[in-house]
Amino acid sequence: MNINTNYQNISDSYLFSTIAKKVNEFAQKNPDKKIIKLGIGDVTLPLCKVVVESLKKASDEMGVKETFRGYGPEQGYEFLKSQIKEYYASHKVGLEADEIFISDGAKSDLGNILDLFSQDNTVLVPDPVYPVYVDTNTMAGRKIIYIDANADNNFLPLPDDSVKADIVYLCSPNNPTGAVYDKEQLKKWVDYANKNGAVILFDSAYECFITDSSLPRSIYEIEGAKTCAIEFCSLSKMAGFTGTRCGWTVVPKALADGVLNKMWLRRQTTKFNGVPYIIQRGAEAVFTSEGQKEIQENLNYYKENAKIISDVLKKHNIWHIGGKHSPYIWLKCPNNMSSWEFFDYLLENIQIVGTPGSGFGKNGEGYFRLTSFGSRENTIEAVERLDKFLD
Numbered sequence: 001m002n003i004n005t006n007y008q009n010i011s012d013s014y015l016f017s018t019i020a021k022k023v024n025e026f027a028q029k030n031p032d033k034k035i036i037k038l039g040i041g042d043v044t045l046p047l048c049k050v051v052v053e054s055l056k057k058a059s060d061e062m063g064v065k066e067t068f069r070g071y072g073p074e075q076g077y078e079f080l081k082s083q084i085k086e087y088y089a090s091h092k093v094g095l096e097a098d099e100i101f102i103s104d105g106a107k108s109d110l111g112n113i114l115d116l117f118s119q120d121n122t123v124l125v126p127d128p129v130y131p132v133y134v135d136t137n138t139m140a141g142r143k144i145i146y147i148d149a150n151a152d153n154n155f156l157p158l159p160d161d162s163v164k165a166d167i168v169y170l171c172s173p174n175n176p177t178g179a180v181y182d183k184e185q186l187k188k189w190v191d192y193a194n195k196n197g198a199v200i201l202f203d204s205a206y207e208c209f210i211t212d213s214s215l216p217r218s219i220y221e222i223e224g225a226k227t228c229a230i231e232f233c234s235l236s237k238m239a240g241f242t243g244t245r246c247g248w249t250v251v252p253k254a255l256a257d258g259v260l261n262k263m264w265l266r267r268q269t270t271k272f273n274g275v276p277y278i279i280q281r282g283a284e285a286v287f288t289s290e291g292q293k294e295i296q297e298n299l300n301y302y303k304e305n306a307k308i309i310s311d312v313l314k315k316h317n318i319w320h321i322g323g324k325h326s327p328y329i330w331l332k333c334p335n336n337m338s339s340w341e342f343f344d345y346l347l348e349n350i351q352i353v354g355t356p357g358s359g360f361g362k363n364g365e366g367y368f369r370l371t372s373f374g375s376r377e378n379t380i381e382a383v384e385r386l387d388k389f390l391d
């Protein structure tokens with residue numbers, strides 16, 4: 001056999017292992033010091049009550065002959081797809097149920113979708129970026145070009161007509177920067193894609209953090225998007241499903257005359273056997289009015305944490321974006337420190353752990369990501385330490 005040598009081109013991801021190593025070393029040398037982690041990209045609040053009840057009820061059904069379910073439809077049960085359809089309708093996006101495909105989360109589908117595209121496509125990726133887009137394309141041997149996201153464009157790069165790309169990744173609200181495209185900006189990308197015959201892979205995993213109704217939560221709020229975009233969404237951050245696993249992908253039938261929708265169905269029915277019935281029942285509960293109310297309480301909790309962090313940065317005139325419509329706060333390291341210098345500085349002096357921006361791409365150098373997924377108590381304590389230290 002010959003191995004896929006493209007794997008040799010993936011850069012080893014040392015980011016989180018280096019963070020863990022530095023934190024462990026510090027903790028061993030300073031056992032009396034309390035370290036607060038504001039770097040976590042995972043949710044910390046538990047699943048809401050209606051979801052848990054629904055999961056339990058579905059588990060009971062599975063133990064009774066009359067209600068037991070075996071293989072389900074690979075693309076998801078109608079009961080969940082119709083809830084998601086309604087969810088889109090609530091922000092004025094009309095979809096058909098067979099344009100929605102239930103998945104075990106956005107990460108798998110973001111990688112799997114590449115089965116549909118030829119290897120000779122050129123991929124355009126904003127830098128800094130969620131590393132999965134780069135690694136999955138590198139594994140497939142595709143050419144990747146980068147577009148700079150930086151302070152000059154508020155980390156929201158716009159298309160450049162002189163750049164030719166076939167597959168474009170956009171993530172809004174963005175990980176790691178928390179920046180959110182407005183409708184006018186997204187329209188520019190949609191026009192670029194339609195004009196160039198490109199496809200936009202739109203990652204909306206954090207759309208639930210958007211509260212300003214003028215900002216788009218789905219790319220399909222933009223006229224023309226159905227002929228050029230595939231959207232990936234997830235219940236991970238929306239409803240705490242990071243360990244439960246459920247999301248969805250929208251492949252509109254207007255895209256490439258329905259070819260991609262048919263190909264994705266074929267791909268999923270061939271390589272995937274669906275999300276467990278029990279999990280889909282849990283996901284269904286998220287979209288009930290009680291579920292929406294309960295998840296909103298959790299989202300508000302994270303958003304309040306983000307505000308607490310943002311307020312202290314404002315007080316000390318530290319440039320930052322994000323936090324308002326995102327769990328991420330992206331700040332410029334003070335005194336022109338590099339990302340890792342600032343990491344060490346915070347750990348050594350006030351025992352706060354964040355994520356060095358340089359781990360997300362070259363434009364992340366000199367920046368730092370904090371998240372609002374910690375507990376309120378820890379967030380307040382971290383902010384008090386920052387406040388004193390930055391004085």
Ligand code: PLP
Binds near residue numbers: 107130171
């Ligand atoms: N997309 C982005 C931008 C993310 O940050 C994450 C997770 O952190 C994902 C997708 C993965 O989501 P899921 O848990 O649904 O696989």
